[in-house]
Amino acid sequence: MAYAIEIKDLKKRYGNGFEALKGINLNVEQGDFFALLGPNGAGKSTTIGILCSLVNKSSGSVSIFGVDIDKDFPGAKRYLGVVPQEFNFNVFETVFNVVVTQAGFYGIPTHVAEERAEKYLKKLDLWDKKDTQSRMLSGGMKRRLMIARALIHEPKVLILDEPTAGVDIELRRSMWEFIKELNEQGTTIILTTHYLEEAEQLCRNIAIINSGEIVENTSVKALLKTLSSETFVLDLDETIGEVKLDGYEIRLVGDGSSIEVSVMKGQNLNDVFAYLNDQNAKVVSMRNKSNRLEELFVKLIKGSK
Amino acid sequence: MSSSEIWIAFYTILRREIRRFMRIWPQTLLPPAITMTLYFAIFGNLIGSRIGEMDGFSYMQFIVPGLIMMSVITNSYSNVASSFFSAKFQHSVQELLVSPTPNWVVLTGYVLGGVARGLCVxxxxxxxxxxxxxxxLHNLFLTILIVLLTSVMFALGGFVNALFARNFDDVSIVPTFILTPLTYLGGVFYSISLLPDVWQGISMLNPVLYMVNAFRYGILGVSDIDVTWALVIICAFIICLFYIGLTLLNRGRGIRS
Incomplete structure (x- = not known):
């Protein structure tokens, strides 16, 4: 079975000499929920730009569902829906027209386009805004409009470039519910985001790109297993004095009503809980100090420099 | 894309272009109507009555074909130049670039949008x-053919301009410094037979002269130049500009990094 996306030795050098991609190789399986992460300027947007024909590649090959973009780019584009980072619709068009017009560019007859526009605008809570000029929408609505537009030709791969930037929490959650639903129905999702907890919760596989090179490409599970230690914050019902437990690094936080525990690979929290129990300290809540993927991300990016 | 899908994509672009200039009619359709009415009133009526006949027609009758052609030229050109540049500027051109619509359809759609505005005006x-x-009307078929071909030619010119343009100044440079002088010196207001031989020769290098005269021939039956030459020159320009526009579009000039 062909990969949803197959990238081989992809290079991009811009006119000013900047080498944005230094020969990356990447495969995304059909039906995957894939995260492409990296710091600003790492090459994520260039990669996505090449996939959807907004950037000309310097060399290498790209296939979308087995269709080589050098041989049949229009054919390959049919499989792809793109939600870009920046708003790129005609701001003077109504919401409905933005979506229906995009369908026309894919050769979809008007009556089919209008039915689909209604379906996706309703799904994304934009139906009551269908006659509103798109410039009048809020930031979150504009993002949802771009998702509806990207889905109008019912693509097999949906690329979301920072889709939740500037979107409030409630909206972000409903947006992800919808995207998860799409993925469950078989649509391959490729996501770039700066919210790494999103990538951890949603994605099965992950690639980390830095300075135009892929520095990690694995499953989220496998990547998280490589964590050598995790730091947890335990909130206690009362303040505690000194905490000392052999083999564990434990620090008091603030007035001692919370502690930070670093758990190395092979260790477990049961020892800590047993120790706290002996001290008559009750744990009322517990959380990771920072996102696990974030810790790995920072480590990998630093390591690749 | 199948032929029916290509037709839908083309129709979508054309419909969007027509909707655009109709929506902003106070900016696109009204100004040329007012400007040309002033030309008719001042140059045709007030000054023209003192000039007398030109090539056997009243001055007003003489300048009308030229003024119609002038408005067609400027509006076909500026419609495509401003519309495509705006799409570039606000990145909405990406909607087309990510789609499977072939580039020749994009070019044809925008150009015919410009032609539609040119013909409307x-x-x-x-x-x-x-x-x-x-x-x-001396020759209806020739009149329609010339006005159509001329608007196609200048709409193509506007598209090439928009591809090269990096800011709004670049969009207005060509109409202001090239198109307007060529139009004014292209026999809209006078017959080149009034000019000294040297200037007559130089005027023959102006492509707008051929279009204005061929159009005038279609309406009044008088022309300073051979109409066949006019058709050959316009068609040659159309072929060249279409080739340039399509090549630039395929290379992604000004629209892809």
Whole structure:
């Protein structure tokens, strides 16, 4: 079975000499929920730009569902829906027209386009805004409009470039519910985001790109297993004095009503809980100090420099 | 894409272009109507009555074909230049670039959008001219053919301009410093037979002269140049500009990094 996306030795050098991609190789399986992460300027947007024909590649090959973009780019584009980072619709068009017009560019007859526009605008809570000029929408609505537009030709791969930037929490959650639903129905999702907890919760596989090179490409599970230690914050019902437990690094936080525990690979929290129990300290809540993927991300990016 | 899908994509672009200039009619359709009415009133009526006949016609009748052609040229050009550049500027051109629509369809759609505006304005100006003079039609087929081909040619020019343009100044440079002088010196207001031989020769290098005269021939039956030459020159320009526009589009000039 062909990969949803197959990238081989992809290079991009811009006119000013900047080498944005230094020969990356990447495969995304059909039906995957894939995260492409990296710091600003790492090459994520260039990669996505090449996939959807907004950037000309310097060399290498790209296939979308087995269709080589050098041989049949229009054919390959049919499989792809793109939600870009920046708003790129005609701001003077109504919401409905933005979506229906995009369908026309894919050769979809008007009556089919209008039915689909209604379906996706309703799904994304934009139906009551269908006659509103798109410039009048809020930031979150504009993002949802771009998702509806990207889905109008019912693509097999949906690329979301920072889709939740500037979107409030409630909206972000409903947006992800919808995207998860799409993925469950078989649509391959490729996501770039700066919210790494999103990538951890949603994605099965992950690639980390830095300075135009892929520095990690694995499953989220496998990547998280490589964590050598995790730091947890335990909130206690009362303040505690000194905490000392052999083999564990434990620090008091603030007035001692919370502690930070670093758990190395092979260790477990049961020892800590047993120790706290002996001290008559009750744990009322517990959380990771920072996102696990974030810790790995920072480590990998630093390591690749 | 199948032929029916290509047709839908083309129709979508054309419909969007027509909707655009109709939506902003106070900016696109009204100004040329007002400007040309002033030309008719001042140059045709007030000054023209003192000039007398030109090539056997009243001055007003003589300048009407040139003024219609002038409005068609400027509107076909500026419609495509401003519309495509705006799409570049606000990145909405990406909607087309990510789609499977072939580049020749994109080019044709935008160009015919420009032609639609050029013809709309041309028809409006023609109707307005009838309030000032009467026109008889010498050759209807030639008149329509010339106005169509001319608007196609200048719409293509506007598209190439928009591809190269990096800011709004670049969009206005060509109309201001090239198109307007060529149009004014292209026999809109005078017959080149009034010019000294040297200037007549230089005028023959101006492509707008051929279009204005061929159009005038279609309406009045008089021309300073051979109409066949006009058709050959316009068609040659169309072929060249279409090739340039399509090549630039395929290379992604100004629209892809």
């Amino acid at each position: 041309g028809a409006t100006v023609t109707v307005l001219s009838l309030f000032f003079t009467h026109l008889h």
